[in-house]
Amino acid sequence: MINRRHLLLASGAILIAAPAAAREAGKPATAAQRWGLLIDTGKCGAECTICVEACKAEMGLAGHDRPRTDAQYIRKVNVKDPATGAGHSVPVMCQHCAKPACVDVCPTGASMKRADGIVLVDRHICIGCRYCMMACPYKARSFAHEEQTGQQPHLPRGKGTVEGCTLCVHRIDEGRLPACAEACAAKAKGAMLFGDLNDPKSEIAQRVAREATTRIRADLGLEPAMRYQGI
Amino acid sequence: MSSTTTYTQVRPYTRGWLALMAALGAVIAVALGAVFHMEHQGHWVTGMTNQVVWGLPHVFAVFLIVAASGALNVASIGSVFGRQEYQPLGRLSSLLAVALLAGGLAVLVLDLGRPDRLFVAMTHFNFKSIFAWNVILYSGFMAVVAVYLWTMMDWTRKRFYKPAALAAFGWRLILTTGTGCIFGFLAAREAYGAAVMAPLFIAMSFAYGLAVFILVLSVSFKMTRRPLGDEVSTRLLRLLGLFVAANLYFTALLHVTQLYFAGRSGVESFILLQGGLHTTLFWVGQVGLGGILPLVIAYGGCGHAPRKRAMMASILVVLGGLAQVWVIIIGGQAWPLDLFPGMEASSTFADGHVHDYAPSAWETMLGLGGVAIALVITTLGVTALRLLPAGLGETTSSCAGHK
Numbered sequence: 181m182i183n184r185r186h187l188l189l190a191s192g193a194i195l196i197a198a199p200a201a202a203r204e205a206g207k208p209a210t211a212a213q214r215w216g217l218l219i220d221t222g223k224c225g226a227e228c229t230i231c232v233e234a235c236k237a238e239m240g241l242a243g244h245d246r247p248r249t250d251a252q253y254i255r256k257v258n259v260k261d262p263a264t265g266a267g268h269s270v271p272v273m274c275q276h277c278a279k280p281a282c283v284d285v286c287p288t289g290a291s292m293k294r295a296d297g298i299v300l301v302d303r304h305i306c307i308g309c310r311y312c313m314m315a316c317p318y319k320a321r322s323f324a325h326e327e328q329t330g331q332q333p334h335l336p337r338g339k340g341t342v343e344g345c346t347l348c349v350h351r352i353d354e355g356r357l358p359a360c361a362e363a364c365a366a367k368a369k370g371a372m373l374f375g376d377l378n379d380p381k382s383e384i385a386q387r388v389a390r391e392a393t394t395r396i397r398a399d400l401g402l403e404p405a406m407r408y409q410g411i
Numbered sequence: 412m413s414s415t416t417t418y419t420q421v422r423p424y425t426r427g428w429l430a431l432m433a434a435l436g437a438v439i440a441v442a443l444g445a446v447f448h449m450e451h452q453g454h455w456v457t458g459m460t461n462q463v464v465w466g467l468p469h470v471f472a473v474f475l476i477v478a479a480s481g482a483l484n485v486a487s488i489g490s491v492f493g494r495q496e497y498q499p500l501g502r503l504s505s506l507l508a509v510a511l512l513a514g515g516l517a518v519l520v521l522d523l524g525r526p527d528r529l530f531v532a533m534t535h536f537n538f539k540s541i542f543a544w545n546v547i548l549y550s551g552f553m554a555v556v557a558v559y560l561w562t563m564m565d566w567t568r569k570r571f572y573k574p575a576a577l578a579a580f581g582w583r584l585i586l587t588t589g590t591g592c593i594f595g596f597l598a599a600r601e602a603y604g605a606a607v608m609a610p611l612f613i614a615m616s617f618a619y620g621l622a623v624f625i626l627v628l629s630v631s632f633k634m635t636r637r638p639l640g641d642e643v644s645t646r647l648l649r650l651l652g653l654f655v656a657a658n659l660y661f662t663a664l665l666h667v668t669q670l671y672f673a674g675r676s677g678v679e680s681f682i683l684l685q686g687g688l689h690t691t692l693f694w695v696g697q698v699g700l701g702g703i704l705p706l707v708i709a710y711g712g713c714g715h716a717p718r719k720r721a722m723m724a725s726i727l728v729v730l731g732g733l734a735q736v737w738v739i740i741i742g743g744q745a746w747p748l749d750l751f752p753g754m755e756a757s758s759t760f761a762d763g764h765v766h767d768y769a770p771s772a773w774e775t776m777l778g779l780g781g782v783a784i785a786l787v788i789t790t791l792g793v794t795a796l797r798l799l800p801a802g803l804g805e806t807t808s809s810c811a812g813h814k
Binding site for chain 2: 281308338400
């Protein structure tokens with residue numbers, strides 16, 4: 181149920197987080213854009229899984245009630261500092277790295293990076309070797325362990341291939357927000373800001389330039405497009 | 412190549428030959444049934460998960476692939492390093508190298524999520540991937556060794572013998588380096604991510620390959636009633652001891668290096684002290700049974716004939732080798748990825764805690780199927796071609812004087 185407070189939050193968040201216009205059909209993605217998310221963990225409640233649920237619905241991740249083998253494109257990781265007891269709940273998904281380890285190791289080139297920085301899996305040439313899963317430091321990929329049902333037209337899933345967060349590339353190409361960011365803005369505290377990191381006029385680029393942000397495992401030098409505040 | 416060595420084919424369709432082929436055929440049939448089940452149902456029926464993505468089939472596959480390059484060493488010692496006494500063993504050594512590689516690759520391919528896309532793997536290459544390089548290295552190894560074997564068997568091609576030997580020797584070193592780098596290049600996994608993985612894998616291949624060679628040589632000679640001299644067994648046993656020592660050295664180097672790296676004490680503590688089954692397999696399987704005991708058998712006191720001692724040490728090295736590959740592959744994945752160093756993490760996707768893995772019977776069947784494929788190829792090879800020497804030296808009942 182959306183109450184008045186949520187509606188106000190949502191309208192504001194969508195105004196500042198609206199992506200660029202839809203990409204024209206047949207026009208390839210270009211390096212002019214670098215899509216990313218800025219996640220404010222201060223606004224991210226420990227019990228809130230709205231982004232996770234929205235992702236599941238958008239991607240048709242029905243699951244088989246087998247947590248060890250069911251796919252998760254986005255998850256909430258509860259992080260606690262053992263020295264101080266301070267804790268955060270951090271949404272973690274594919275980090276859409278500028279130098280993705282999964283793309284480097286994939287033998288067939290099925291793991292690939294689009295010109296605009298979105299990392300995807302071409303399921304037509306994925307042989308299911310799972311080397312990308314071994315290489316990803318973020319454990320951001322899942323293996324389709326069995327036959328998939330309830331699939332969405334924009335995300336064909338195939339048994340025996342690897343999959344992961346696409347940053348809702350189908351939505352971005354239509355000029356819409358990723359499902360997680362949209363749901364967070366509409367139903368939660370608007371902790372996820374989506375936008376073009378290459379566009380100095382965008383809210384995300386300005387906030388990243390202005391405020392202190394971190395990237396998970398920045399020490400590995402993979403340059404993720406996901407930035408976090410508050411951890 | 413020794414000009415005085417006589418090579419003879421193994422006689423087919425004898426009772427023993429038929430029994431062996433029937434047994435191996437049954438194992439392969441069961442393995443193919445397991446593959447069908449796993450492919451039909453999906454990988455959820457295996458013990459593999461989204462946390463432990465490479466399971467027991469990879470343990471078998473990596474063991475066989477690593478042993479394949481090591482099995483060629485006996486031929487290389489005879490040809491590249493000019494040791495005449497090893498030259499009669501060159502043909503079997505080459506055959507075994509190809510057979511083991513075929514068995515290992517069969518397991519690897521059949522464990523893919525989409526084994527039907529093997530053609531894709533051979534037509535789409537990402538040359539930045541060490542895995543893609545390995546596809547080329549593996550297929551090239553088969554071709555190079557096949558040419559090498561041809562130069563051993565056809566005296567009209569004798570002038571190509573030395574160049575082929577050098578090419579095969581160089582190729583096998585690069586191949587095993589590539590296999591080690593599959594793990595060594597994974598910066599995300601704390602258990603690997605070190606250049607020492609490459610020389611470690613070379614040392615492993617030396618030990619595993621020679622152990623498998625000794626077993627196949629001894630069993631095939633016994634089954635075909637060919638004399639196998641104590642001198643040959645003693646020499647191979649001492650060489651095996653040397654390779655086992657090298658493997659232990661690089662294993663120690665890996666763990667000392669890991670302990671030296673700041674922040675890797677957690678994974679080292681897990682493997683060396685608190686990893687349960689993985690720790691047991693490391694100390695008891697890999698170090699004890701597969702390392703120290705074979706060394707004692709190779710260089711220690713003598714209670715049995717050299718042939719028996721070589722067999723015992725080789726069996727232990729094979730078992731220890733399987734334990735070692737398990738610890739590297741499964742143990743390395745069981746330790747969780749460290750997304751937030753210095754912090755405690757938990758999630759519904761098993762972040763922050765050790766991952767469990769128990770192989771299913773299907774995976775075990777597939778792995779054993781790879782071993783059977785290698786042995787069938789070896790049996791067919793020595794049956795179709797003159798690869799086995801008619802005899803190697805004289806046998807004595809005691810090992811006195813052969814130490």
